[in-house]
Amino acid sequence: MSLINSTATEALDLLAKGQITSVALTSAYLQRIADTDDQIGAFLRVDADAALARAAQIDQRRQAKQPLGKLAGLPVAVKDVLCDSQTQTTCGSQMLASYRPPYDATVVARLKSADAVLLGRTNMDEFAMGGSTENSAFQLTRNPWDLNRTPGGSSGGAAACVAAGMTPLSIGSDTGGSIRQPAGLCGVVGLKPTYGRVSRYGLVAFASSLDQVGPLAANTTDAALLLEAIAGHDTQDATSLDAPVPRFSAEIDRPLTGLRIGVVREHFTTGLDGEIEHAVRRALDVYQSQGATIKEISLPHSKYAVATYYVIAPSEASSNLARYDGVHYGHRTDRAELLDELATEQKELESAGDREALKNIDNGLVRMYRRSRAEGFGPEVKRRIMLGAYALSAGYYDAYYLKGLKVRRLIRQDFDAAFQQVDLIAGPVTAQAAFKLGEMAGDPLAMYLVDLYTVSANLAGLPGISLPCGFTQSGLPIGLQLQAPPLAEDTLLRGARMYEQATEWHKKKVPI
């Protein structure tokens, strides 16, 4: 049996017992990357030498009986949105194509101090905006179950590399579903923690009030292990929660007794694919057979969730992305071209005698801003910056942003009320299985609706998990989403593990 067929938890045990080395384990995964990633495109960069050096160092320390971190020797892939002083952080954007941060994100620092072996950086939609990873400025990522289809997004690389067995553990970020949706479409486990559970320090911001970093893995126990290593209060993030972090992985096998599962009436309406509905209903049957009670609940404001999300997220994004202006770092337009352009314009206006336009012509600085941002950002990022700038403008703020905040509060109240009656909410992750690459290219609105079932958890700040619950007839994975009250990741993981223990979906391997 190849080393890459063991789970992270099993591998950790083998490492601890000295039955395998981190170098051997890391080499096996690097080999798998070398064999398959030119078909998948999950990784933007793999630094094999650095990973092997790190693995060797950890092996030596283990031999010397030195104390080791809780992920000692385990390979982890990191989405290219978390700062790491040892590599670039591109966010899938031309804007940051050669940007190398001078500091480590808290999550990266925690992975390093847990003695994880960082394999490389995974592909993503530009600045985490998108649901197919097609908005990456650098490359396509393909779904390992069907190379013509999307892995989902924005953490498409993070999910695909786990599905294809290129890494046991992977870090993603989730602003409206960006961990859970690709996990669902790729048939792996992905968890978005409670807002504030994991530090955002060093996570390049998309929408600050919605962004969370979380784990992706082949199974719930491995996801729990990774979450434990990255979660916890951080004084460098004012929105980080000062709450103790339970040992999720130690508790995960303990089934929940008297589990009450809520099923949201509004989730099972038109648009939900029949095969997916069927798989989710079968999952509920599994829970029922384990003694759980299933209760129909209502989240009356959930129908406004996508609209609310697409006001709040772009508003914050328009502000967060203002710093990419070509002045201090990142892409800056070519100076000579800029000056040529301005001179030509000036000449044309002069010969046309257009004094008004001449008076309003950009100065060099303003034109530098315009050109740098026009060249550095892709179309989806530009679209969201414009949406957000509009929603925050004087005269529109009350009607859009402020109203968005109010609806957001109502959505949270719906959940608070629901969690009075149930422990977990179960439902689909997406309405459809993985769609074909390019299928939604011309229809941004259809792409936004892909987030239908996932955005509410971000708006309400709740933890959510996606785990495999079946396959379509054409062999595409189907995801089950569970949601829990704030800081109830332990319930979420134990609930997910109960289902996993009773099923085999998570064990199915990709065809390549």
Added chain:
Amino acid sequence: MSTPYTTIIGLEVHVQLATQSKLFCGCPAQFGAEPNTQTCPVCMGLPGSLPVMNRAAYELSLKTAVALHCEIPTFTKWDRKQYFYPDLPKGYQISQFDLPMSANGYMKISDDKGRFEPKKVGITRAHLEEDAGKSIHDEVTGKADSEIDLNRTGTPLLEIVSEPDMRSSAEARAYLQELKLLLTYIGVSDCNMQEGSLRVDANVNLHLETPVGHVATPIVEIKNMNSFRAVQQALDYEAKRQYRVWQETGQKLGDSPKQTRGWDDATGKTMAQRSKEESSDYRYFPDPDLVPVRTTAERVEEVRAALGELPADLRTRLTATHGLSAYDADVLVNQGPDIVKYFLLAAETSGDYKGACNWVTQDILRSVKEQDVAIDQFAVSALQLAALITAINDGQLPKPRAKEVFELMLVDRMDVAAAINTLGIEQVDESALVTLCQDLLRANPKIVADVQNGKHQAIGPLVGQAKKKNPNADPGRVREICLELVARGE
């Protein structure tokens, strides 16, 4: 006022708070370091960095707001003010928009020369925000390159906005002086205008009574004033300019957008700057990276209780309780907290406030100024001054010789006893003094005759002679004894 208009003035003052570190990161906030050496990912606005509020900055702003009699809401939040500029690395400034940390306060101003009646100037609001960096435009080399220094980026600023309650440049200046005094008393800022830790913008327009009714001229914001004197000059200039423009054009408030003008010290004029029209939409929204700040009423009361004596209270105490004149109290208090601390120690120790006031406002201030030293480095300590005053009041030291003693204390750093000793000052026995006067009168019959003829000032030379014979002789007493002896015909 003889002008045909009333000048309406409101001031916006930016004060840099005297914190060790910046508002949202741990970088030092001190002035004068090499460019870009006091920076980190947070104040450079690097991708992924996050702000965390510096509690000390909030506490200093709370102290200031309480001293300005502001209402302190229980809840305040942070907002992003968005605009593009190279010295603003995040593309937004973290500030406070609709829920500032304080509002509706006031400060009293008065003028010891009586140029205006004492009044309360309303404080609209005071809010906390981060400073931007500094753009350095290198025009000398002709390359038109600009350089950015981010050391200042993120230092805490308190913006104090007044109501348009001032009616003359003298009132505006008095407001600024009183504000600066207050801020230095409570130790929240060094208020150094040269280093930019106190910056002033003025909003000014005119109100006129015309045959067609009450008219207001367009409001102008004046920037770039680097001293209180410049503020006063700029306001005077601007009032005259606006009146002239109104006479020429008849333009009223609302006819044109708010204009920004820059003060030019060299020419003594305000010059039009870019109109504010195009940059007016800052797209303010609550900063999602920061959490709101809550302040309880109890906390506000604690801060109020810990404030100590503010300048206005101190003036009242010195006049009402210790019998100083309003003028003296004003002169003393306006010297700032360090001199006042010195004065109070000398006054309390000697028990003679008037005496201490005279010494401090005259000899001490002059010497401090001549020597250009800080009062806590001054040769004569407050306790030594108190000893000097006590020696005089106890009669150990004749008043006329006190200055000689002070000189020795100042120059040779002697204490009072040593100085008195060195100068050989001792009490002169009254009978010895009478004998001395009798001898002198006997030796100067011409003077005696003049005095008898009513020329009392003729006694002067005798006083001088007495001093030569015995330096400790009190000239006043010598004069009195001589006149008495002549009157008795002895």
